[in-house]
Amino acid sequence: MPLIWFDGQFIPGDAPEAPLTTHAMHYGTAVFEGIRSYATADGGAAVFRLPEHMERMRKGADMFGIDFDVERASQATLATLRANGHRDAYIRPLTWMGTGSIGLDVDPLSQHLMIATLPKVVHLGGARTRLTVSPWKRNPATSLPALKLSGAYVNSILAKREAKQRGFDEALFTDDKGYVVECTGANVFMVKNGVVTSVEHRDALPGITRDTMIELSGAQSREVTLHELLDADEVFVCGTAAEATPISVLDRREFGDNPVTRELAALYARVVRGEEPRYAAWLTAV
Numbered sequence: 072m073p074l075i076w077f078d079g080q081f082i083p084g085d086a087p088e089a090p091l092t093t094h095a096m097h098y099g100t101a102v103f104e105g106i107r108s109y110a111t112a113d114g115g116a117a118v119f120r121l122p123e124h125m126e127r128m129r130k131g132a133d134m135f136g137i138d139f140d141v142e143r144a145s146q147a148t149l150a151t152l153r154a155n156g157h158r159d160a161y162i163r164p165l166t167w168m169g170t171g172s173i174g175l176d177v178d179p180l181s182q183h184l185m186i187a188t189l190p191k192v193v194h195l196g197g198a199r200t201r202l203t204v205s206p207w208k209r210n211p212a213t214s215l216p217a218l219k220l221s222g223a224y225v226n227s228i229l230a231k232r233e234a235k236q237r238g239f240d241e242a243l244f245t246d247d248k249g250y251v252v253e254c255t256g257a258n259v260f261m262v263k264n265g266v267v268t269s270v271e272h273r274d275a276l277p278g279i280t281r282d283t284m285i286e287l288s289g290a291q292s293r294e295v296t297l298h299e300l301l302d303a304d305e306v307f308v309c310g311t312a313a314e315a316t317p318i319s320v321l322d323r324r325e326f327g328d329n330p331v332t333r334e335l336a337a338l339y340a341r342v343v344r345g346e347e348p349r350y351a352a353w354l355t356a357v
Contacts (some may be wrong), residue, residue, distance in 0.1 A: 076151045076186040082245070083197050084187065094168040095178050099169035099222020102131035105256075107309040108152055108160045108188070108357060110331075113343040116158035117354035119311075119343045121145055127170070131218040137166050144184060151186045152357045160188045161312060165215075189232045199319040199329075200308070202254070203295065205230040205242035209252040209274045218278050227255035243321070244283060246274065253278075257310035260284060261295060261303035262331045270295045280309045283353070287338055307332040315339055333352045 074081040077088055095101040104127065110116045125141045125148075132139035133253040135207040144164055152160060169181035207230045215223045227242075234242035243259070244252040251259055252272045258281035260272040269281060285292060300306060305326060306318040315336035342350045 073152065073155045073157070073190075076147045078183055078185070081151075081154055085253065090170055092170050094170070094173065094175055094177065095221065097173055097334075098168075098175070099220070099225070100135055100177060100180075101165055101221035102135070103163060103219050103221055105162070105181075105219075106148070106162035106163060107335070107343070108158065108309050109343045109345075110158035111354070111356075113345065116152065116357040117343075117345060118148065118162070118357065119281050120283070120353050121148065121355040123282075124311075125164075127218065127277075127279065129167070131216075131220055133216065133221065134169060134216060135177055137168070137242075139166055139184075143163075144186070147184070147186045147357070148188075149186050149357055152180055154258045155188050157188045157190055157276070158357070160190050163187045163189065164219075169317065199317050200240045200317050201238070201320040202240040202241050202243050202308075203234050203237060203305070203322050205234060205244055207233065207242070209244035209278045212274045217274060219228050231255045241319075244274075245297050246265055247295050247300070248273070251297055251300055254308050256288060256314065257308035257313040259300070259301055260290065260307050260309065262305035262307075263299075263303050265331065266291070267297060267331065267335075268293065270300075278310060278312070283296070283339070283342075284309050284315065284335065285288055287342070304327045305332050 072084045086205045104124045108116050111117050125145050126179035128185050129139045129141050146213050164186050166184045168177050169183050170181040210226045211221050242255050251270045253275040258278040259267050267288040269285050269290045269292040271292045301324045307315050317332045341347050345354055
């Protein structure tokens with residue numbers, strides 16, 4: 072059982088540390104990130120874009136008034152990877168509101184932080200994926216900020232569950248005007264006539280992997296309609312766990328070979344493993 076860093080000490084991953092009155096359990100008052108570490112060509116390991124992930128987590132914590140120390144969380148992440156001996160790993164930091172009240176006022180509540188590292192991928196993982204448009208709509212940013220607030224992901228869970236019940240792997244959110252938003256846990260790109268376009272929408276998470284792919288591909292970023300997506304030569308989605316995942320089917324539209332996606336995925340794999348020196352600043356050595 073891997074160790075988990077919890078409020079400054081290591082505990083077994085199956086230790087019962089959250090009381091049943093934990094506020095986050097009742098209301099979703101927690102913030103998380105999904106981060107990856109990779110075995111590098113020099114025999115070590117590195118975390119990909121750790122500062123950017125922790126800064127986004129800090130912004131989410133601010134929404135609840137959680138005192139989130141970026142440096143402390145970053146060092147705890149590296150310590151947890153070393154303690155578990157993990158190189159290729161999925162990293163899950165979580166900060167949450169604990170006990171003190173089960174009302175809606177969070178000010179009296181205790182605050183907690185944990186870091187878990189898992190030697191497996193938890194979402195899509197780069198495999199060709201069958202996608203469907205969800206009947207659910209994405210949480211609007213005017214109601215919930217586009218950050219990784221735990222309670223907001225009930226929206227993703229409902230969409231993912233409905234899609235899988237219909238035989239698909241993943242769900243695509245669109246808005247009431249027919250514009251693409253994002254998937255349940257990944258941003259969307261399309262390729263048309265060799266031109267890469269990143270879907271931009273105010274309700275979508277400002278993905279760190281999305282930002283990476285824009286820089287690697289030179290993609291333009293703009294609003295995209297569902298009609299445009301269906302007319303594309305290639306569609307792929309990206310995220311920390313998903314990396315660059317090619318879409319094979321979008322409802323009844325089938326996509327053939329994905330040469331641009333494949334090339335970008337290969338470049339991304341080299342970047343995260345330290346094989347592209349010009350992007351070395353994105354790596355934090357373990």
